[in-house]
Amino acid sequence: MFINYVFIAFIFGYAGWTFFKFFKKSKKGKCANCELNKTCQIQCDQFEKKETPIY
Amino acid sequence: MVLTDLKQGDTAIITDLSKVNILVQQRLMHMGMIEGVQVVTKRSMPFGGPLFLESHGQNISIRRNEASRIRVEQL
Amino acid sequence: MSEIALFGNPNTGKTSLFNHLTGSYEYVGNWTGVTVEKKVGLLRDKKNHLIDLPGIYSLKPLSSDEDVATLFLLNEKFSKILNIIDASQLERNLHLTIQLLEFAKPMIIGLNMIDVSNQRGIKINETKLSELLGVSIFPIVARSGKGCKELLNSLDSNTSKNIESFKIDYGSILENKIEELSKLLPSNLNISKRWLAIQYFEGNEQVKKYLQSFIPENCLQEIYLDTEKQLITTEALSSLTKFIHNKRHQHIKKITSQILVKTKTTKPTFTDRLDNIVTNKVLGIPIFLTLLYITFMLTFDWLGFPLADILDGFISGPLTNWIMALLGLIGASAFLESLVIDGIIAGVGGVLVFVPQIFILFFAISLLEDSGYMARVAMVMDKLMEKVGLNGKAFIPMIIGFGCNVPGVMAARTIEQPKERLLTTLLTPFMSCSARLPVYALFVGAFFVKYQAFVVLSLYVLGIVIALILARIFSSVLLKNETSVFIIELPPYRVPQIRTLFRSTWDKGKGFIRKAGTIIFAGSVLIWLLSYSGPSGFDVPMNESFLAMIGGIIAPLFTPLGFGTWQAGAGLLTGFLAKEVIISTMSIIYFVPEANLQAFMATQFTPLSAFSFMVFVLLYVPCLATVVVIQKELNSKKWMAFSVFISFFIAYVLSFLIYQGGKLIGF
Numbered sequence: 001m002f003i004n005y006v007f008i009a010f011i012f013g014y015a016g017w018t019f020f021k022f023f024k025k026s027k028k029g030k031c032a033n034c035e036l037n038k039t040c041q042i043q044c045d046q047f048e049k050k051e052t053p054i055y
Numbered sequence: 056m057v058l059t060d061l062k063q064g065d066t067a068i069i070t071d072l073s074k075v076n077i078l079v080q081q082r083l084m085h086m087g088m089i090e091g092v093q094v095v096t097k098r099s100m101p102f103g104g105p106l107f108l109e110s111h112g113q114n115i116s117i118r119r120n121e122a123s124r125i126r127v128e129q130l
Numbered sequence: 131m132s133e134i135a136l137f138g139n140p141n142t143g144k145t146s147l148f149n150h151l152t153g154s155y156e157y158v159g160n161w162t163g164v165t166v167e168k169k170v171g172l173l174r175d176k177k178n179h180l181i182d183l184p185g186i187y188s189l190k191p192l193s194s195d196e197d198v199a200t201l202f203l204l205n206e207k208f209s210k211i212l213n214i215i216d217a218s219q220l221e222r223n224l225h226l227t228i229q230l231l232e233f234a235k236p237m238i239i240g241l242n243m244i245d246v247s248n249q250r251g252i253k254i255n256e257t258k259l260s261e262l263l264g265v266s267i268f269p270i271v272a273r274s275g276k277g278c279k280e281l282l283n284s285l286d287s288n289t290s291k292n293i294e295s296f297k298i299d300y301g302s303i304l305e306n307k308i309e310e311l312s313k314l315l316p317s318n319l320n321i322s323k324r325w326l327a328i329q330y331f332e333g334n335e336q337v338k339k340y341l342q343s344f345i346p347e348n349c350l351q352e353i354y355l356d357t358e359k360q361l362i363t364t365e366a367l368s369s370l371t372k373f374i375h376n377k378r379h380q381h382i383k384k385i386t387s388q389i390l391v392k393t394k395t396t397k398p399t400f401t402d403r404l405d406n407i408v409t410n411k412v413l414g415i416p417i418f419l420t421l422l423y424i425t426f427m428l429t430f431d432w433l434g435f436p437l438a439d440i441l442d443g444f445i446s447g448p449l450t451n452w453i454m455a456l457l458g459l460i461g462a463s464a465f466l467e468s469l470v471i472d473g474i475i476a477g478v479g480g481v482l483v484f485v486p487q488i489f490i491l492f493f494a495i496s497l498l499e500d501s502g503y504m505a506r507v508a509m510v511m512d513k514l515m516e517k518v519g520l521n522g523k524a525f526i527p528m529i530i531g532f533g534c535n536v537p538g539v540m541a542a543r544t545i546e547q548p549k550e551r552l553l554t555t556l557l558t559p560f561m562s563c564s565a566r567l568p569v570y571a572l573f574v575g576a577f578f579v580k581y582q583a584f585v586v587l588s589l590y591v592l593g594i595v596i597a598l599i600l601a602r603i604f605s606s607v608l609l610k611n612e613t614s615v616f617i618i619e620l621p622p623y624r625v626p627q628i629r630t631l632f633r634s635t636w637d638k639g640k641g642f643i644r645k646a647g648t649i650i651f652a653g654s655v656l657i658w659l660l661s662y663s664g665p666s667g668f669d670v671p672m673n674e675s676f677l678a679m680i681g682g683i684i685a686p687l688f689t690p691l692g693f694g695t696w697q698a699g700a701g702l703l704t705g706f707l708a709k710e711v712i713i714s715t716m717s718i719i720y721f722v723p724e725a726n727l728q729a730f731m732a733t734q735f736t737p738l739s740a741f742s743f744m745v746f747v748l749l750y751v752p753c754l755a756t757v758v759v760i761q762k763e764l765n766s767k768k769w770m771a772f773s774v775f776i777s778f779f780i781a782y783v784l785s786f787l788i789y790q791g792g793k794l795i796g797f
Contacts, residue, residue, distance in 0.1 A: 001461070003460050003461070004461075004462060004465075004466050011474070011655060012655065014652075015651065015652040015655035015656065018651065021648075022652070022707075073368055078192060079615050079617050081190075081371070082187070082546070083617065084372075085225070086222060086619060087225075089379070098410075098411060100411065100509065100512070101414070103513065104509075104512055105509055105512045105522070105616060107405070111219070112219070113219055113619065114401075114405070116509040116512070116618050117617045118512065118615070121616075121617075
């Protein structure tokens, strides 16, 4: 019976953690989604601060 | 004469680019297409589509209306 | 650890070189603008970082991918520049090299494509060139990796010569003005003042902005106008930009006259012969459409469906049985068993089945990109795009969007005209990305067995048609005051290398597999939990679950569209996370053991409402990742909201018309 709880806790734990990471990543945008975010030391977001005007 | 007057396969020398849209003009400049440079019209796309040009072994495509603003001298 | 920046013209093999030097998996393509953002990798000797920047012709930016490179020079710290030069287009490439030399940082040159230039009958005296420029030059063939080792070794050594000495004489008028402007700048700047001044006079907007933080705008403007006036009167030239370009050009001519040896006259190349066919006046468009059709049929009919069937058989057959046995072995409770079988296997497995099809699609897109055909597509399609107010280049982001909308939206950066770029960014999400494919596959399998390929094709075409119509409307109503321009370089064809091809297919496809292990897994668990539990406790009948309640709230909204069931509502709601999750949700909801899934679906949908549903899924809202990228790319929440709203609105109206219209004519 005990092993049941271990599995269930593991699955829910992993799912919850993934959700948490997914939303955090989405908020940060392309840098966090980038493959190289671990080695990249430059904030790509500081480029292109200009806003696209509404015509 | 202008670039669009050339027939397919004709070679010419660019004499004046100043009437061309400024963005296109600068891009052409970046690609080395400036006054005094040789250019070949390789073909044009159907229904008045863009022209296929060659200059110094590089291929470039621009629209017909821009090409008609490029003055050339046929060789 | 120090940073080395990689600069070069577009299509010079920069990204290939980057891959060889860093061993990291990067995306290689043979069209301008593959790298639209800078990428950083660790060099193979693990000592330094290499930064890959977008390909540029000049440091003076015209499109926003080019801004990235200029802004990098202005704002970032790095120790060395690696400039890659295409030997077969030496003169053009040297324009950038000169501007980089003027930046006065240590520099190394990699002379690429010597093989190509030799074929064209051009021989380059490298030693002499190195002498004239004052930097070390390494001949390389970036595609095969030849010479990359020597280059890598030299990057590490700190023996690069001081290049402060490189200077072009721009004539006394401009030189005086450069001097004058330099004096106005603070002395503690670590960027070359001469470079800043020259770039400013050349008309570099980013440099102008940078200078405005030190010098008042009117003062800057005055110097500029004064210089231009003096030069125009004395040199009879139209603009300062042109003057500087000409000076550089003269200098380059002087260099090349000393180092270039033309050995033979050129004969028609492979590229010329191939272009005679694929850009043929009559055959051009039909060839492109045929290629698209072949790709499509491979993905869906000839290869994709059979493979997906095999995989499906494996997952729902042996795999499920093994896991059942395993669960029995550990004495799993009914709760755990349902979680694993009805939740995870149904949800994740339902999506994994489509891996073969998605990889085939990505393989085809990689092939198009790597060969150089993409730029031809832009040219062939330009006339059509011009009619709707865009240009041929907008077609490239759209094709990439068929794989995934996120890189598609980012590829829109290469478009020079801001208005056309905005439109392309907004319209790329209408391209049916690979994540929407599982939804179609499930529904056509259930309702349109005889016409599967035709029905799916009609959805793809619908996406394109809607995008074109919207482009036409937006460009004539919202954004009418800008002219459209089109200019594109057509790079030589290259036979794609198998290794690169598989690499880039894998790079694009691995995200899909990763998603299966992360968000789709988590989504499946959540959806299963919501469907398993209800107000009355666990293991409730599906219709009394929380999921049914949530789906039921929005279901009435979709009744006029023909799918007002809570199941459809729940699927669409979760599909915003990632479109594949719609399939996970459906698989979990419709997972009725020993009941035929397709027979069960037939009680929920009619063929007409199934089609209406697919149309809705195609158009309704871009997925979360795409929405975020749109916001970042346009740097505007308003445009992001507009994109979400317009797609939902169109999806609703169109599905409504299809369903109600279909009913009227008796479907």
